[in-house]
Amino acid sequence: xxxxxxxxxxxxxxxxxxxxxxxxxxxxxxxxxxxxxxxxxxxxxxxxxxxxxxxxxxxxxxxxxxxxxxxxxxxxxxxxxxxxxxxxxxxxxxxxxxxxxxxxxxxxxxxxxxxxxxxxxxxxxxxxxxxxxxxxxxxxxxxxxxxxxxxxxxxxxxxxxxxxxxxxxxxxxxxxxxxx
Amino acid sequence: xxxxxxxxxxxxxxxxxxxxxxxxxxxxxxxxxxxxxxxxxxxxxxxxxxxxxxxxxxxxxxxxxxxxxxxxxxxxxxxxxxxxxxxxxxxxxxxxxxxxxxxxxxxxxxxxxxxxxxxxxxxxxxxxxxxxxxxxxxxxxxxxxxxxxxxxxxxx
Numbered sequence: 001x002x003x004x005x006x007x008x009x010x011x012x013x014x015x016x017x018x019x020x021x022x023x024x025x026x027x028x029x030x031x032x033x034x035x036x037x038x039x040x041x042x043x044x045x046x047x048x049x050x051x052x053x054x055x056x057x058x059x060x061x062x063x064x065x066x067x068x069x070x071x072x073x074x075x076x077x078x079x080x081x082x083x084x085x086x087x088x089x090x091x092x093x094x095x096x097x098x099x100x101x102x103x104x105x106x107x108x109x110x111x112x113x114x115x116x117x118x119x120x121x122x123x124x125x126x127x128x129x130x131x132x133x134x135x136x137x138x139x140x141x142x143x144x145x146x147x148x149x150x151x152x153x154x155x156x157x158x159x160x161x162x163x164x165x166x167x168x169x170x171x172x173x174x175x176x177x178x179x180x
Numbered sequence: 181x182x183x184x185x186x187x188x189x190x191x192x193x194x195x196x197x198x199x200x201x202x203x204x205x206x207x208x209x210x211x212x213x214x215x216x217x218x219x220x221x222x223x224x225x226x227x228x229x230x231x232x233x234x235x236x237x238x239x240x241x242x243x244x245x246x247x248x249x250x251x252x253x254x255x256x257x258x259x260x261x262x263x264x265x266x267x268x269x270x271x272x273x274x275x276x277x278x279x280x281x282x283x284x285x286x287x288x289x290x291x292x293x294x295x296x297x298x299x300x301x302x303x304x305x306x307x308x309x310x311x312x313x314x315x316x317x318x319x320x321x322x323x324x325x326x327x328x329x330x331x332x333x334x335x336x
Contacts, residue, residue, distance in 0.1 A: 017253075180181045
């Protein structure tokens with residue numbers, strides 16, 4: 001009964017298991033150097049990301065899903081990872097200019113009305129409650145593999161002071177309870 | 181149910197005898213008839229701790245595994261949480277009870293309010309046991325084989 005992180009892309013959307021959340025200048029999930037976010041004259045954005053916690057079929061019951069950043073926070077200059085304040089079961093495909101800036105999430109995402117600096121705010125001492133698919137209090141046993149969390153929306157913001165090249169990795173954790 | 185990652189498992193004494201995670205889930209009605217619950221190591225390299233609690237009449241027991249999973253899929257931390265609270269719930273296995281928030285040496289319980297009962301979690305990443313309770317519950321620590329035995333009980 002594996003529990004994994006899925007990234008959701010495209011209009012469908014298509015769900016893909018990820019091990020890294022690669023911020024890019026396109027609506028794709030690959031963890032490679034293509035579609036880098038260009039260094040902006042003032043402020044630019046990666047295309048927003050949609051992720052969720054996903055579980056195999058099985059007898060377990062899930063509850064209390066939260067997300068937070070690992071310590072220490074990544075020492076990024078000119079770059080900030082934001083998380084949408086809202087989580088949702090409604091998907092909204094990322095938009096922007098391929099190999100240019102993504103569209104800013106608060107202004108353009110149907111579900112997100114505010115955003116928060118993820119690594120500075122959500123730590124093991126202050127996790128963000130994500131919620132379960134469908135807004136239920138607990139979910140399971142699962143008859144088939146499915147997304148168990150609501151969609152979580154994230155976006156990398158970069159400024160003119162950002163360093164060239166790939167940023168160092170930050171760490172993102174899920175915390176949840178299982179009744180089994 | 182016992183998973184590949186499990187280092188401990190639960191046993192529950194019911195009026196019909198002992199049942200365990202080997203062939204039951206803790207959300208089954210049989211578990212709710214338990215008057216004693218133990219969480220024991222499965223393997224020799226597991227944290228050497230046992231949780232043992234008597235469930236007084238009129239109280240409900242909740243068992244959860246708290247999991248901390250890296251985005252890359254790796255399970256980095258897990259703990260076995262036992263909550264006992266006075267009252268009846270129609271489906272306790274489906275009650276979102278929350279959990280401990282580990283803040284250094286402080287580990288406040290954030291979830292189902294503790295009015296008359298206790299919360300305990302065996303933290304498998306460091307072998308420690310977090311505990312929070314109403315004044316009428318306490319615990320002792322003794323030795324059982326090579327394990328620390330945490331016995332939780334109601335103070336009469």
